[in-house]
Amino acid sequence: MTNTVVALQPKYRVTEPDLIARVVSGDRIAARDLYDAHAPRVYRLAFRLTGDAHLAREFTQDTFVRAFGQLARFRGDSALSTWLHRITVTVVANAMRKVKRFRERETDLEDVHPIGSEASGVDPVLRERLNRAISALPEIYRTTVIMHDLEGYTHTEIAEVLGVAEGTCKSRLSMARAQLRAALADLAPES
Amino acid sequence: MTDDRFDELMKDAAATYRRPIEPPLEEMWKEIESRSFQGEGKGVRPAGRQGLLSITWVRVAATLVLGVAIGRASVLFNQKSSEPASSVAVETQETQPAPRVETASMPAPYQDATNKYLDQTTALLIALPSEVRAGRSTRFVERAGELLTTTRMLLDSPAAQDQSMRALLEDLELVLAQVVRLQNDRSRAGLDFINQALRQRDVIPRLRTAVADISAN
Numbered sequence: 547m548t549n550t551v552v553a554l555q556p557k558y559r560v561t562e563p564d565l566i567a568r569v570v571s572g573d574r575i576a577a578r579d580l581y582d583a584h585a586p587r588v589y590r591l592a593f594r595l596t597g598d599a600h601l602a603r604e605f606t607q608d609t610f611v612r613a614f615g616q617l618a619r620f621r622g623d624s625a626l627s628t629w630l631h632r633i634t635v636t637v638v639a640n641a642m643r644k645v646k647r648f649r650e651r652e653t654d655l656e657d658v659h660p661i662g663s664e665a666s667g668v669d670p671v672l673r674e675r676l677n678r679a680i681s682a683l684p685e686i687y688r689t690t691v692i693m694h695d696l697e698g699y700t701h702t703e704i705a706e707v708l709g710v711a712e713g714t715c716k717s718r719l720s721m722a723r724a725q726l727r728a729a730l731a732d733l734a735p736e737s
Numbered sequence: 738m739t740d741d742r743f744d745e746l747m748k749d750a751a752a753t754y755r756r757p758i759e760p761p762l763e764e765m766w767k768e769i770e771s772r773s774f775q776g777e778g779k780g781v782r783p784a785g786r787q788g789l790l791s792i793t794w795v796r797v798a799a800t801l802v803l804g805v806a807i808g809r810a811s812v813l814f815n816q817k818s819s820e821p822a823s824s825v826a827v828e829t830q831e832t833q834p835a836p837r838v839e840t841a842s843m844p845a846p847y848q849d850a851t852n853k854y855l856d857q858t859t860a861l862l863i864a865l866p867s868e869v870r871a872g873r874s875t876r877f878v879e880r881a882g883e884l885l886t887t888t889r890m891l892l893d894s895p896a897a898q899d900q901s902m903r904a905l906l907e908d909l910e911l912v913l914a915q916v917v918r919l920q921n922d923r924s925r926a927g928l929d930f931i932n933q934a935l936r937q938r939d940v941i942p943r944l945r946t947a948v949a950d951i952s953a954n
Binding site: 572574577578581582585586589590593594596597598599600601602603604606607610611614615641644645647648668672673676677680692695696697698723726727730731 | 738743745746747749750751753754755757758760761762764765766768769770772773774856857860861863864866867868876877880
């Protein structure tokens, strides 16, 4: 098990295995510490994958409830954050499949949340097209693009979270980018 | 498109695509704590829902509207004095764990059907607010109608023999009926009533408990 020091308030600085042991024994304060250390990134990932604050909240909650329930079985083969993000991706994927069964069009997901408006000099039409193209990617490609290009996970981390080989992860990213470029081809031709 | 141009676009997407908002850490923790540490006395005290307590009258009114709307309020309040059906009772029992569902005596086919129904209903109710806000709830409303029919069938079946399950099904009947009404009234108030009813009656946590109990069996 890795001996990562969890970024907590000074009086609670403990190694991650110690913290996990305390949570498993029913220590709610330790559970809260663990939650505080990891919840922002879990929520961020859930938000990127769903595009909806309400769903991101629900799925973050589900992630931690599931994680606390299974923590005793966490063997420490990977970092706790990797394990938590794996649960997040699984929770989101399973739930979104059920949600999508009720939906008429999958790409409607993108409509749930308004696109950000940070000024960056990018043509709004191009940005809109790209964002829709990301939403329209097959799930395995979209997850890889979101984690790597938008959230900054390394290929190693993504491979661990998704349970695939690193090469597979790179291949998926390459395929996803090719699809995105194709989707933008008429607006920004190859030159 | 050059690689540099594409990289520039992806950087822009990192800043604009489904840009995450500030996570509601405290609210999420309350829910996580109540679901993960039910009935244990150590550590942090179970979280209450202060916001609910401060506007109790609004929630009581919402419950009454729901009840009157489908003509079931008096029946519910009389039948389930020991169950969390009364909004007043629920307000004073916020920190109580969701009642367990006893499924041992339920025939296997009913367990399967009930589990599937509860699973689908959970997914629908969780996603509903987003769908309504996005103005595309048509399919959800149709599905709620189908689930409402299933609810009524289950209420008349051995699946409803357990009192906790019956109470849950009756509450779901109320909520789903209100969802179906969105077909004619898509106002914000309609969705608010549903959300209030869900929170007041702890419907989602009870749904999850029921699914877990049936799965465990």
